Amino acid sequence: MHDANTKNGLFTPGNIITAIILAVGAVITFIRFTQGIGAVTNLSDNNPWGIWIGFDLLCGVALAAGGYVTSASCYLFGMKRYHSAVRPAITTAFLGYFFVVVALHYDLGHPLRLPYPLVYSQGTTSLLFEVGLCVATYLTVLFVEWSPAALEWLGLRKIRNVVVKLTLMLTIFGVVLSTLHQSSLGALFLIAPGKLHPLWYSSFLPVFFFISSMVAGLSMVIFEGTLAHAGLHHKMDETHLKEAEGVVFGFGKAASFVLAGYFFIKTMDIAMDNDWAYLATGYGAWFLVEMFGFVALPSFLYALGVRERNMTLVRVASIFAVLGIVVNRFNVSLIAFNWNLPAADRYFPHWMEIGVSVFIVTLIITVYRFIATRMPVLYEHPEYKDAH
Amino acid sequence: MEIHTLHEFMLHTKNITYLLMGATLVGFVCYWLFLTGRDEKIRKY
Numbered sequence: 318m319h320d321a322n323t324k325n326g327l328f329t330p331g332n333i334i335t336a337i338i339l340a341v342g343a344v345i346t347f348i349r350f351t352q353g354i355g356a357v358t359n360l361s362d363n364n365p366w367g368i369w370i371g372f373d374l375l376c377g378v379a380l381a382a383g384g385y386v387t388s389a390s391c392y393l394f395g396m397k398r399y400h401s402a403v404r405p406a407i408t409t410a411f412l413g414y415f416f417v418v419v420a421l422h423y424d425l426g427h428p429l430r431l432p433y434p435l436v437y438s439q440g441t442t443s444l445l446f447e448v449g450l451c452v453a454t455y456l457t458v459l460f461v462e463w464s465p466a467a468l469e470w471l472g473l474r475k476i477r478n479v480v481v482k483l484t485l486m487l488t489i490f491g492v493v494l495s496t497l498h499q500s501s502l503g504a505l506f507l508i509a510p511g512k513l514h515p516l517w518y519s520s521f522l523p524v525f526f527f528i529s530s531m532v533a534g535l536s537m538v539i540f541e542g543t544l545a546h547a548g549l550h551h552k553m554d555e556t557h558l559k560e561a562e563g564v565v566f567g568f569g570k571a572a573s574f575v576l577a578g579y580f581f582i583k584t585m586d587i588a589m590d591n592d593w594a595y596l597a598t599g600y601g602a603w604f605l606v607e608m609f610g611f612v613a614l615p616s617f618l619y620a621l622g623v624r625e626r627n628m629t630l631v632r633v634a635s636i637f638a639v640l641g642i643v644v645n646r647f648n649v650s651l652i653a654f655n656w657n658l659p660a661a662d663r664y665f666p667h668w669m670e671i672g673v674s675v676f677i678v679t680l681i682i683t684v685y686r687f688i689a690t691r692m693p694v695l696y697e698h699p700e701y702k703d704a705h
Numbered sequence: 706m707e708i709h710t711l712h713e714f715m716l717h718t719k720n721i722t723y724l725l726m727g728a729t730l731v732g733f734v735c736y737w738l739f740l741t742g743r744d745e746k747i748r749k750y
Contacts, residue, residue, distance in 0.1 A: 570740060577736055581729045588722045591714065620740045 335679055342676025345669045349423055357669040363655060364664035366424075371650035372674050373420035375502060376643050377413050378452070379526070382534030383541070384410025384459060385488075385495040390571075392488045399567060401560040404466055404694045405545060406538050411459040412681050412688075418456060420677050444501050451498030458490045469701055470692040477701075499530040506649055514653035516595050516604040519586045522649070528579050529642060535572040536615075536638035539565055543632045549689050554696035566623050569631040572638060573619035580612045600653060607648060611641025 349357045360367050387406035390396045422428050435453060440446045461480060468477035503526025510518050519525065542561060545553070553561075587593060595601045615637040622630030655663065689695055708714045 573740055574737070577733070581725075581732075585722055585725060585729075588725055589718050591708075591718050620736070623740060624743050626743075 335683060338675055338679045339683075341672055342679070345672050345676065346423075348669070349673070350426070354424070354426055357667060357673070359664060359667045359670070361662075361664070363658060363662055366650060367664060368651065368666045368670050368674055369420055369424050371647050372643070373423075373677055374417055375646040375650055377417040377420065378499065378502060379530045379533040379642050379646060380537050380639065381410040381413025381417070382495060382499065382530040383537040384413075384462070384534070385491040386531060386534035387538055388462065388484075388488045389492050392485055393492065396567070398560060398563050401557040402538055402542070402564045402568075404463075405541065405689070406534075407459065407463050408466065408685065408688055408694050409537065409541055411456075411463040412684055414452065414456045414459055416677050416681050418452065419680075420673070423673055444504050448498050448501045448505070451494045451501070455491065455494040455498065458487050458494065462487045462491065466688070466692040466694050469698040474700075495530070496527060500524065500527040502526050503649075506654075509654070512655050512657070513649065514595070514600050514656045515590065515592050516587070516600060517649050517653045519590065521582070521586055525579070525583065525586075528575060528582070529645060531575050532572050532579060532638055533642040535568045535575070536635040536642075539568050539572075539632060539635035540639050543635070545689070545695060549686075549695055552689060552695045556697060557695055562628065565628055565631050566626065569619045569634065570623045572635070573616050573623065576612055576616035576619065576638065580608065580616065583608060583612070600656065603648070603652070607641070607644050611637060611644050615641060 345357055354360060358367055358369075383406040387399060387403050391399045391403050418431075422431070425431065434440060434446055434449045461483065465477050465480050468474075468480065500523035503522035503524075506513055506518070506522055507520065542564065546561070587596075596605065615634045618630055618634035618637065621627070622632075622634055651664065693701075706717060708717060
């Protein structure tokens with residue numbers, strides 16, 4: 318009977334799909350690292366950055382912002398009512414950043430040379446150096462912030478107690494490092510004013526990237542909470558379930574206000590650069606879709622959901638907001654990039670590039686599920702109740 | 706409007722930006738009131 322249950326548990330549709338994706342991903346990984354980047358991508362000198370940068374890195378880093386947003390609100394601003402959301406958010410952020418680094422290997426192709434910019438050849442005038450330094454440091458900070466969950470699971474009480482004492486310092490580090498590199502990712506595109514469409518190009522790109530990362534973080538906490546409630550409800554303790562509503566409405570309200578601010582500063586930017594005429598073009602129409610469909614609409618839906626105390630509406634808004642971040646990063650790095658080039662020279666990802674991105678996302682979900690079903694992420698460990 | 710000099714460009718764009726900024730300041734107060742309109746009042750007295 319037990320064997321039969323285990324067998325049924327292993328061969329579920331979800332597990333089979335996951336196994337297929339992981340197997341295909343492993344084959345593409347082998348091809349990429351044995352036959353070179355040209356064998357699996359449509360990248361060229363005109364388009365050296367594809368979806369591995371546009372999606373895996375830019376979206377990955379933005380959507381992992383839930384870690385610094387949640388820990389800052391709880392530990393720095395004293396909003397202890399969001400405490401139960403901290404561990405899931407830190408776990409997602411840690412996995413997000415870890416797999417951003419994994420995905421970066423596919424682009425760079427020399428895994429053993431990853432530390433070169435830090436220890437061998439520092440390009441201190443390059444924004445990429447700053448991004449690399451920040452991501453490396455922040456990934457370490459996130460690992461330490463996340464480690465109490467693993468240490469409680471492993472029963473290493475003494476080390477766990479030492480690490481928990483570092484929480485406040487780590488949170489401050491996290492906010493400082495996130496402010497730096499989230500904005501620097503936007504600043505990377507400042508070097509290409511002639512390549513990026515004027516509606517998206519702005520000297521305020523670093524500010525836009527940083528502010529939108531806050532929205533991404535807040536929305537991801539709500540979106541991820543929705544998925545966790547659907548799939549891992551049985552792993553949540555009473556405190557987590559009790560605080561969930563407050564997290565959804567509190568973060569929804571903050572996301573609504575930040576989105577409204579983001580909408581207005583983007584409008585200011587159009588006015589300051591006198592880009593109004595571009596709005597009447599095809600790119601303008603797409604820009605308006607982004608601004609109204611993925612910024613103004615989620616902002617309004619969030620506000621309405623919070624006013625009406627409607628959880629479903631807030632959760633729908635979070636989906637639009639998360640999609641909006643993806644759309645914005647795709648626009649800046651791919652769709653509105655090289656907009657002057659003839660259609661034949663434009664970039665469209667190879668199916669194996671998409672395969673690698675799907676592979677990475679599947680790995681994140683698989684590892685998150687592994688962690689959340691074993692470690693005290695969605696519940697408090699019985700031996701450490703209210704001890705952090 | 707035809708723009709020939711940097712001064713004309715700045716004048717044009719700043720005019721619009723300042724008008725938008727004024728509208729935004731008012732709009733934000735209204736938006737905040739809409740967002741928090743049904744919150745429970747926290748009495749501090």
